[in-house]
Amino acid sequence: xxxxxxxxxxxxxxxxxxxxxxxxxxxxxxxxxxxxxxxxxxxxxxxxxxxxxxxxxxxxxxxxxxxxxxxxxxxxxxxxxxxxxxxxxxxxxxxxxxxxxxxxxxxxxxxxxxxxxxxxxxxxxxxxxxxxxxxxxxxxxxxxxxxxxxxxxxxxxxxxxxxxxxxxxxxxxxxxxxxxxxxxxxxxxxxxxxxxxxxxxxxxxxxxxxxxxxxxxxxxxxxxxxxxxxxxxxxxxxxxxxxxxxxxxxxxxxxxxxxxxxxxxxxxxxxxxxxxxxxxxxxxxxxxxxxxxxxxxxxxxxxxxxxxxxxxxxxxxxxxxxxxxxxxxxxxxxxxxxxxxxxxxxxxxxxxxxxxxxxxxxxxxxxxxxxxxxxxxxxxxxxxxxxxxx
Amino acid sequence: xxxxxxxxxxxxxxxxxxxxxxxxxxxxxxxxxxxxxxxxxxxxxxxxxxxxxxxxxxxxxxxxxxxxxxxxxxxxxxxxxxxxxxxxxxxxxxxxxxxxxxxxxxxxxxxx
Numbered sequence: 480x481x482x483x484x485x486x487x488x489x490x491x492x493x494x495x496x497x498x499x500x501x502x503x504x505x506x507x508x509x510x511x512x513x514x515x516x517x518x519x520x521x522x523x524x525x526x527x528x529x530x531x532x533x534x535x536x537x538x539x540x541x542x543x544x545x546x547x548x549x550x551x552x553x554x555x556x557x558x559x560x561x562x563x564x565x566x567x568x569x570x571x572x573x574x575x576x577x578x579x580x581x582x583x584x585x586x587x588x589x590x591x592x593x594x595x596x597x598x599x600x601x602x603x604x605x606x607x608x609x610x611x612x613x614x615x616x617x618x619x620x621x622x623x624x625x626x627x628x629x630x631x632x633x634x635x636x637x638x639x640x641x642x643x644x645x646x647x648x649x650x651x652x653x654x655x656x657x658x659x660x661x662x663x664x665x666x667x668x669x670x671x672x673x674x675x676x677x678x679x680x681x682x683x684x685x686x687x688x689x690x691x692x693x694x695x696x697x698x699x700x701x702x703x704x705x706x707x708x709x710x711x712x713x714x715x716x717x718x719x720x721x722x723x724x725x726x727x728x729x730x731x732x733x734x735x736x737x738x739x740x741x742x743x744x745x746x747x748x749x750x751x752x753x754x755x756x757x758x759x760x761x762x763x764x765x766x767x768x769x770x771x772x773x774x775x776x777x778x779x780x781x782x783x784x785x786x787x788x789x790x791x792x793x794x795x796x797x798x799x800x801x802x803x804x805x806x807x808x809x810x811x812x813x814x815x816x817x818x819x820x821x822x823x824x825x826x827x828x829x830x831x832x833x834x835x836x837x838x839x840x841x842x843x844x845x846x847x848x849x850x851x852x853x854x855x856x857x858x859x860x861x862x863x864x865x866x867x868x869x
Numbered sequence: 870x871x872x873x874x875x876x877x878x879x880x881x882x883x884x885x886x887x888x889x890x891x892x893x894x895x896x897x898x899x900x901x902x903x904x905x906x907x908x909x910x911x912x913x914x915x916x917x918x919x920x921x922x923x924x925x926x927x928x929x930x931x932x933x934x935x936x937x938x939x940x941x942x943x944x945x946x947x948x949x950x951x952x953x954x955x956x957x958x959x960x961x962x963x964x965x966x967x968x969x970x971x972x973x974x975x976x977x978x979x980x981x
Contacts, residue, residue: 666924687924689891732932736924736960755960777961781931805924856890857923 487514488608489534493527493542493554494520494570506597516604524549528557531565539607540567541600544578552578555585564618566611568603570595576675576709583706602645610640614698617691627690634694635660641701643671646835647679651796652744654679655835656862659806659843659855666693666735667804667858668701672708677744680708683802683862684737685756687778696733700725700779704737714739714752715789718776722754722787725780734780738802740864747794747866752787754779757805762827762838764797770820796868797831799838806859810846813853818846835865872900879910880979882972886918889926898929905933909942911979915972917948927962934965943967947975 492503500520510516519537521527523546531537540558544551551569558565569582573592582590588607591600613636620633638660646654656669666686674680682704686697700721707720717739725735738759740751751759751771755778762768774788794800803823810818826845832838842861870893871886881904889897905912912933916922922930934944946968949957957963969975 685924687928689925732928732935734924734928734931755962757959777964778927781961781965809921809923856892 487517488538489517489519489536490604491519491521491527491530491537491540493522493524493540493546493551495522495543495546499543502595507601510601523547524551524554524557527554528561531558531561537565538611539604540565541570541604542567543570544572544575544582552581552585555582555587559586564611564615566607568600568607574675580706580710583702583709586702588702599645606640606644610637610698613637613640613694617694621691621695630690634690637691637694637698638666638668641668641670641698643669647671647673648835649677649744651867652679652742652865653835653867654681654862654864655839656683656860657839657843658858658860661806661855661858666697667806667860668697669802669860669862670701670705671862672705674709674741675712678712679742679744679864680739681742681800681802681862681864682708682737682739683756683804683860684735685804685806685858685860686733686735688731688733692731693733696731696735696780700735700737704739708739708741712741713789714741714750715774715776715787718752718754718779718787719785722777722779722781722785723783726783729780734778736778740800740802742794742800742864744866747796747798748791749794749800750789750791752776752789754787755781757803757808759800759802760824761792761794762799762801762831763795764831766828766830768824768827770824794864794866796866798866799827799832799835800864801838801842802862802864803842804858804860806855806857807842807846807861809857810850810855810859811853812850818849822849832863832865835863838863838865870897872897872904874904877976879908880976881905881909881912882915883912884915884918888921889919889929890921890923891925894923894925894929897926898932901929901933902936905937907940909937909940911943911945912937913972913975913979914944914946914966915948916946916950916953919950919953922953922956924960927956927960930962930966943979945969945975945978947972 542551569590669683672680707717736756737754738756774790776787873884
């Protein structure tokens with residue numbers, strides 16, 4: 480992010496509450512003074528469109544949903560027609576999943592909930608701007624003939640810009656994720672989404688192919704997954720919806736393997752569906768483990784109309800769920816021996832991890848020790864969820 | 870990766886050897902597409918000597934399966950090693966490309 484720090488961005492904030500403007504200017508004053516952000520304000524969708532029509536320099540929009548004259552959801556669909564490069568973040572009431580889902584489906588990049596947490600908003604704005612920048616570069620390199628290396632650089636920026644930078648934790652649970660990108664090939668991503676009723680959606684995915692086309696495909700997979708996850712509770716139905724949307728118009732035959740799970744922190748209950756992805760492992764407090772039972776499902780975007788089963792398990796206090804991509808199990812040492820499932824299952828044989836982050840690091844450390852410097856050929860990605868307790 | 874192609878009547882048989890991954894998937898694609906003829910009724914990929922195939926390789930198989938479907942031809946796999954069989958099973962690709970134990974079984978399936 481250091482290279483972009485000198486750039487400045489113009490943000491349009493749309494809200495009908497009069498105290499939003501002074502509050503925003505006050506809480507963002509450091510970033511305004513440094514020249515990184517400048518703000519313009521509008522009180523409803525109509526005003527916002529007028530501002531956008533008269534000012535081509537606006538980079539992103541932060542909009543409330545419920546407003547007089549034109550609401551935020553209508554504004555969103557207008558924005559995507561006006562300028563598809565504009566990024567929008569929606570501000571909604573906490574738990575208003577129906578509107579958030581509509582917003583995501585209409586092309587919002589992300590959402591924040593009220594009451595506004597300005598630190599969270601600032602992180603979200605940064606991610607959105609970073610993604611917008613990567614997106615613009617991806618589009619321009621798709622249209623221009625660029626060197627393969629340049630194309631791969633753009634693709635990897637795009638990939639980085641969609642990964643979450645903060646990991647939800649709460650009463651009795653914590654999450655953590657990280658990815659180590661391969662130099663050339665790779666298309667892993669993951670996401671952690673806060674759902675209705677305090678539930679947590681966890682997704683890990685691997686896109687086939689490389690370069691800018693794969694990065695753009697990854698971007699649509701991530702957005703569709705997030706939008707569907709917010710609206711539907713059953714993981715099998717989420718994957719079915721995303722699969723149908725992705726398969727609709729997929730001449731390039733790209734596809735994405737996805738493991739999507741919904742965790743309920745109140746009960747430890749985990750439901751999951753699998754679109755052709757590696758099966759996660761649950762490590763118990765005593766170091767033993769189980770691989771989640773296989774559930775039927777094909778990689779996404781291959782065939783429309785596929786069904787995806789939903790499996791169910793319950794995490795006991797002290798259990799750690801590890802989601803990963805094949806970059807972990809297929810990491811190879813100098814003799815072309817794969818890390819494999821058995822080594823993964825043995826990572827915590829000598830004791831359970833103490834946190835989700837520690838579990839994540841332990842997996843990476845075990846892979847690193849095993850490959851002992853042999854070149855990395857695929858992204859290595861791991862997402863962990865730990866149920867804290869006795 | 871090595872590809873060897875032979876013909877049996879209107880069927881193309883492709884012997885695959887080594888590894889197919891992101892570094893050679895494009896070569897795999899052009900070799901496979903170059904070998905397929907309009908008149909082919911079936912294409913059998915013999916994977917007996919194939920050690921590994923990554924998602925980039927599976928994508929090529931999907932592309933070829935789709936274009937074969939347009940000419941009403943079938944794509945089959947046979948003789949998969951344990952690790953390749955696992956990749957097909959996990960990704961669900963065995964539902965797109967039927968896999969058979971042996972080349973003879975695959976040829977027989979095309980006759981039916």
